[in-house]
Amino acid sequence: MVEKNDRNRSRKGLADDGRSDKTKLITSGRDPFDNFGIVNPPVYHASTVLFPTLDDLDASLAAPFVGTHYGAQGSPTSFAFQDAIAEIEGGDRAIAFSTGLAAITASLQAFLTAGDHALIVDTVYGPTRSYCDRILKGFGVEIDYYDPLIGGDIKTLFKPNTKLVFTESPGSLTFEIQDIPAISAAAHEIGAVVLMDNTWGTPLYFKAFQHGVDVSIHAATKYIVGHADAMLGVAVTTEEAWLPVRRATSLNGHCAGPDDLYLGLRGLRTLAVRLKQHQETAMILIDWLRRQPEVERILYPALEDDPGYAIWQRDFTGASGLFGIVLAKPFSREAIVAMHDGMQLLSMGESWGGYESLMLPRNPARIRSATKWESSGPLLRIHAGLEDPDDLIKDLEGGFERLRKS
Numbered sequence: 001m002v003e004k005n006d007r008n009r010s011r012k013g014l015a016d017d018g019r020s021d022k023t024k025l026i027t028s029g030r031d032p033f034d035n036f037g038i039v040n041p042p043v044y045h046a047s048t049v050l051f052p053t054l055d056d057l058d059a060s061l062a063a064p065f066v067g068t069h070y071g072a073q074g075s076p077t078s079f080a081f082q083d084a085i086a087e088i089e090g091g092d093r094a095i096a097f098s099t100g101l102a103a104i105t106a107s108l109q110a111f112l113t114a115g116d117h118a119l120i121v122d123t124v125y126g127p128t129r130s131y132c133d134r135i136l137k138g139f140g141v142e143i144d145y146y147d148p149l150i151g152g153d154i155k156t157l158f159k160p161n162t163k164l165v166f167t168e169s170p171g172s173l174t175f176e177i178q179d180i181p182a183i184s185a186a187a188h189e190i191g192a193v194v195l196m197d198n199t200w201g202t203p204l205y206f207k208a209f210q211h212g213v214d215v216s217i218h219a220a221t222k223y224i225v226g227h228a229d230a231m232l233g234v235a236v237t238t239e240e241a242w243l244p245v246r247r248a249t250s251l252n253g254h255c256a257g258p259d260d261l262y263l264g265l266r267g268l269r270t271l272a273v274r275l276k277q278h279q280e281t282a283m284i285l286i287d288w289l290r291r292q293p294e295v296e297r298i299l300y301p302a303l304e305d306d307p308g309y310a311i312w313q314r315d316f317t318g319a320s321g322l323f324g325i326v327l328a329k330p331f332s333r334e335a336i337v338a339m340h341d342g343m344q345l346l347s348m349g350e351s352w353g354g355y356e357s358l359m360l361p362r363n364p365a366r367i368r369s370a371t372k373w374e375s376s377g378p379l380l381r382i383h384a385g386l387e388d389p390d391d392l393i394k395d396l397e398g399g400f401e402r403l404r405k406s
C-alpha cells in the first residue's frame, strides 16, 4: 500500500466525520491554520522541487508518488483539489488532469495492454470512442461496444481476456441510465475493473463507489469548474485502482495547471447550490418544452415517464441541468438554422456545466454501433444555465416561432 502522506491533511480530519456533502464541499481540501489563517489554500506554481541533501533526494526517489518530488507529480494545490473531490465522492484518492479526456485515456491505459478485451458503452462520449477506435485498437486491445441498457447481462459479452468495462450514465447525448451496480457485480466476478464517466452526475449526485465503480472520472471542466473558464479532469479511485492510474498518468506526462486547479477548487464550494438551481431550471424549461407540439420526446432521467427513471431514482441523489429534446419531424436545415441563430440566451457552443445556458443540434446516430438511434426529428441538447427561467422561456418561445415559420 502506498503511504497517503501527500494528503493535505485537514486539522479537522479528513473523511468519516459525519458531515453532510454540503458541508464537506465547504471544508474539504483546505486548512486555514496551516496557511496564515487565510481561508483559501495558496496556488503553488512549481516545476523543480529541491531537496536539502542527497539522502533526502534518494529517499524521495525510493517512494514514488509520495509528497512533492517534481511539479508534474503534484503540489499542495493539486493535493488540495484531489483530496476534496475524493472526500466528497467517497473514493479513496483522486488524480487531477489537464482535461477530462486525459483522465479518461490515462485510466483506460492503466488497465489495458495488447491482447486484452474491453467493453465500452455504446453511448460513450464521442472522443472516448475515438480514442478506443484509433489508439487502443492500434495497440492491440480488443474493443466491443455494448447496449447501455444491458445491465447484468453484460456477462454474456465477457471473454476470457475481458479486463475492463467502461460505463457512462446517463449516456452522452441520449441520456440512457445504466444499471451500474449490476454491471459492476458482473465485472468483478471475472476480476474486470469498472470505469465510469460520471461527469453528468458529478461527485455529488452519483456516489460511484457505493455502486461498485473502481474509477470514477469527471470532466471537471463542466460543473466542477462551473464557470466556462478552465479545462480540468479528475479520476477518483478505490485504494486498489489508485497506483495503476497514478502510474499511467505520470508515464503519459499528464498534470493539471495550478491556476486551473484553483478554479476547480473554488467551483467546488458552490457546486451544491449551482446544481440545485440547474436542476430546478431544467425542470421549468422541460415543463414548457413538453407542451410544444414540435417536441416529441424529452431525454432526462429525472422525469417519471423516462425509461431510466426507476434506476435514476434508486441510484442518483439529483439531476443536473443537461438534457435532450427530440423534435417531432425532420425540420429543414434552414428552420434549425433560423431557430438557433436567433437565440439570445441559449447560445451555441461545445461543453456545458457553466453558468450560461446552451442549445445545439446533435446527431447521435453517427456514433452508435451496438444500438441504433432512431427518431422522427433532430435531437437538440440543452444546458439549463443560471439565468431567470422566465427569460429562458421567452428565448425558447422566439426559437420555436422561428422554427415554425421556416
Ligand SMILES: *Cc1c(COP(=O)(O)O)cnc(C)c1O
Binding pocket: 098, 099, 100, 101, 102, 125, 172, 197, 199, 200, 219, 220, 221, 222, 231, 232, 233, 351
Ligand atoms: C466534456 C466531456 C468530457 C471531456 O472533458 P474535457 O475536459 O473537455 O476533455 C468527457 N466526458 C463527458 C461526458 C463530457 O461531457
